[in-house]
Every structure is written in C-alpha cells, then in structure tokens.
Amino acid sequence: MSDESVIVAESAPLDLRLSEDELAATREHITAFIEDVVDRASAEGAVLGLSGGIDSTLTAHLAVEALGTDRVHGLVMPSDVNAADNMSDAERVARDLDIEYDVIDIGPIFDAFVDAFPGETTDERVETDPLRTAAGNVRVRIRAVLDYFVANAENRVVLGTGNRSEALTGYFTKYGDGAVDCHPIGNLYKQQVRQLAAHLGVDDDLVHKTPSAEMWLGQTDEAEMGVGYDTLDAILALHVDGPLSLSATVRHLDVTAEQVERVVDLYERSAHKREMPPAPDPLYL
Ligand SMILES: Nc1ncnc2c1ncn2[C@@H]1O[C@H](COP(=O)(O)OP(=O)(O)OC[C@H]2O[C@@H]([n+]3cccc(C(=O)O)c3)[C@H](O)[C@@H]2O)[C@@H](O)[C@H]1O
Numbered sequence: 001m002s003d004e005s006v007i008v009a010e011s012a013p014l015d016l017r018l019s020e021d022e023l024a025a026t027r028e029h030i031t032a033f034i035e036d037v038v039d040r041a042s043a044e045g046a047v048l049g050l051s052g053g054i055d056s057t058l059t060a061h062l063a064v065e066a067l068g069t070d071r072v073h074g075l076v077m078p079s080d081v082n083a084a085d086n087m088s089d090a091e092r093v094a095r096d097l098d099i100e101y102d103v104i105d106i107g108p109i110f111d112a113f114v115d116a117f118p119g120e121t122t123d124e125r126v127e128t129d130p131l132r133t134a135a136g137n138v139r140v141r142i143r144a145v146l147d148y149f150v151a152n153a154e155n156r157v158v159l160g161t162g163n164r165s166e167a168l169t170g171y172f173t174k175y176g177d178g179a180v181d182c183h184p185i186g187n188l189y190k191q192q193v194r195q196l197a198a199h200l201g202v203d204d205d206l207v208h209k210t211p212s213a214e215m216w217l218g219q220t221d222e223a224e225m226g227v228g229y230d231t232l233d234a235i236l237a238l239h240v241d242g243p244l245s246l247s248a249t250v251r252h253l254d255v256t257a258e259q260v261e262r263v264v265d266l267y268e269r270s271a272h273k274r275e276m277p278p279a280p281d282p283l284y285l
C-alpha cells in the first residue's frame with residue numbers, strides 16, 4: 001500500500017473553533033497586519049495567487065478588506081494538472097471581489113523547463129514516479145516567479161496563503177508557495193481557516209472544498225500526509241504547540257501513537273523550512 005492510500009478516519013477529536021467574538025477580533029487583527037505590511041514596504045498594494053482553494057480565497061477576502069479592491073491583484077495560474085473547476089472558482093473569487101486579475105497558463109513555462117533540463121524529468125501520470133514531487137515543485141516555483149514579477153513591476157508585496165497546519169508540518173514548497181513576503185493566515189489551523197472564511201461569507205462550496213496542492217492530478221493534502229486535517233490540527237494543538245505528552249495526546253484524542261509520531265516527524269523534518277538558511281558562525285566579524 002502506498003503512503004497516499006493511508007487516509008485516517010476523521011473523528012473530530014478536538015474542537016478548535018473560535019467564538020464569534022474571537023472571529024471578529026481575528027478578522028480585524030489580520031486586516032490590520034496586511035495593511036501594516038504594505039505600509040512598511042511603502043508598497044502600492046498586494047499580489048497573490050488564486051487557486052480556487054480556501055486558503056487563497058480567505059486571504060484574498062482579508063486583503064480586499066484591508067487594502068480595498070483596487071490595491072489587490074490576483075493571479076490565476078492553471079497548468080495541465082489543475083482541475084478546470086478550481087480555476088473557474090479562482091476566477092469567480094476574483095470577479096466576486098471585483099479585483100484586477102490575470103489568468104496565466106504556466107503550461108508552456110513548465111514545458112520549456114522540461115525541454116531545457118538535460119536529464120530525466122518526470123511522467124507524473126505514474127504514481128510511483130520518484131520525480132513527481134520534484135516536478136510538482138517546479139510548477140509551484142514557477143508561480144512564485146510570476147508573483148514576484150508582478151510584485152516588482154507594480155510595487156506590491158506578495159501575500160502568502162499558508163496556514164499554521166501547513167507551516168508546522170512543512171507542507172509547502174520551499175521557495176515555492178513558501179516564497180512570500182508575509183503569512184496573513186499563518187497562525188490559523190486549517191479548521192479555523194474554514195471557520196473564518198465562513199464568518200466572512202465565503203461561499204460554502206469553497207469553505208468545504210477538499211484541500212489540494214494540485215501538483216499532480218488527483219493529489220489531496222490529507223491523502224499525501226496520511227492524516228485528516230481535524231486529527232492533524234488536534235495533534236498539533238495539543239502536542240506540538242501544546243503541553244500534552246505523546247501518551248496523554250493518544251489518550252485524549254483516541255488516536256494511535258503512530259499517528260502522533262508521524263505528525264511529530266513531519267514537524268521535526270521540516271524545521272529547515274521555518275528558519276532562515278544557516279551560515280557558519282562568523283570567524284572574523
Ligand atoms: N535538514 C535540511 N536542512 C536544509 N535543507 C533541507 C533539509 N532537508 C531538506 N532540505 C531541502 O529542502 C528540499 C525539500 O523541500 P521542498 O523542495 O519544499 O520539497 P518537499 O518538501 O519534498 O515537497 C514539498 C511538499 O509540500 C507539499 N506542498 C507543496 C506545495 C503546496 C502545497 C499545498 O498545500 O498547496 C503542498 C507537496 O505536496 C510536498 O509534499 C530538499 O530538496 C533540500 O533542498
């Protein structure tokens with residue numbers, strides 16, 4: 001059985017929901033943060049990738065609330081492995097928010113990369129292809145290049161869309177979707193992302209859409225990580241962020257020790273993604 005077939009049953013083990021007052025305060029806190037980042041950069045506004053997923057949808061809503069419609073620029077960047085529905089959802093978000101947006105097909109850029117690369121690249125239709133992640137990361141990094149082109153050209157900052165669950169597990173591409181100027185929703189667990197989005201009036205189908213990086217056809221976060229977000233969030237909140245021991249977490253959540261260990265392993269192995277690249281201590285400074 002491949003890793004991807006290990007989907008852990010959800011048991012909604014820990015309620016991390018915020019109260020209405022907390023949601024209202026979080027909304028204000030994040031919009032003030034976005035405004036502050038843009039002001040400090042003396043930027044005209046912000047740019048972000050729109051995927052039709054809930055993280056970018058929520059971030060776009062908060063950005064518009066912080067900056068106004070005319071200071072937010074969205075990029076919808078389809079490739080061969082994006083579902084057409086997701087790309088039309090991304091355009092719908094931009095249209096509903098009334099922001100400027102461009103649709104840029106990254107297929108030719110990816111193909112140029114594959115043609116230029118001297119060795120084997122990948123056939124991502126093959127599930128076991130060891131290069132599938134490497135190739136998927138190229139697509140993600142191409143989007144980052146386009147984000148920064150717009151940021152440079154229009155004096156904007158790049159808004160990240162990563163949440164706390166992704167940050168703590170390293171579930172993002174280093175210098176891909178992780179290459180951003182700030183992380184407005186970076187301290188919300190995934191289930192709180194959905195909750196805040198619902199609070200802001202985001203359409204239900206987007207709030208409840210299955211999370212996917214869309215790095216290859218059919219990819220889903222939960223299948224790849226081998227744990228559902230409700231369970232993941234609970235383990236992160238109690239054990240990785242919180243004070244509970246491994247065994248107390250197992251008892252409290254009715255999960256297995258292996259599940260907790262798996263999350264801890266994701267957290268520890270991805271430490272390098274949450275830090276600045278290291279240099280040796282200075283010898284002569
Ligand atoms: N200990 C260490 N110290 C310093 N650097 C270290 C390192 N270990 C690896 N590295 C470096 O990191 C590289 C691996 O990291 P990286 O290139 O990111 O690649 P990797 O973590 O292997 O792949 C990215 C993961 O994030 C997921 N993802 C990506 C994009 C979006 C989303 C989403 O949710 O939408 C999810 C994707 O499905 C995949 O599971 C290594 O090739 C190496 O260069």
Ligand SMILES: Nc1ncnc2c1ncn2[C@@H]1O[C@H](COP(=O)(O)OP(=O)(O)OP(=O)(O)O)[C@@H](O)[C@H]1O
Pocket residue numbers: 048049050051052053054055056057075076077078079082143161177209210211212213214221
């Ligand atoms: N096809 C795409 N076009 C534009 N931006 C994209 C595309 N795919 C990914 N991105 C950018 O990369 C970010 C990371 O992807 P990720 O899948 O984690 O977030 P999401 O799609 O917004 O939400 P979810 O995790 O629920 O799928 C997106 O939020 C978006 O900013």
Ligand SMILES: [Mg+2]
Pocket residue numbers: 051053054211212213214
């Ligand atoms: Mg997505």
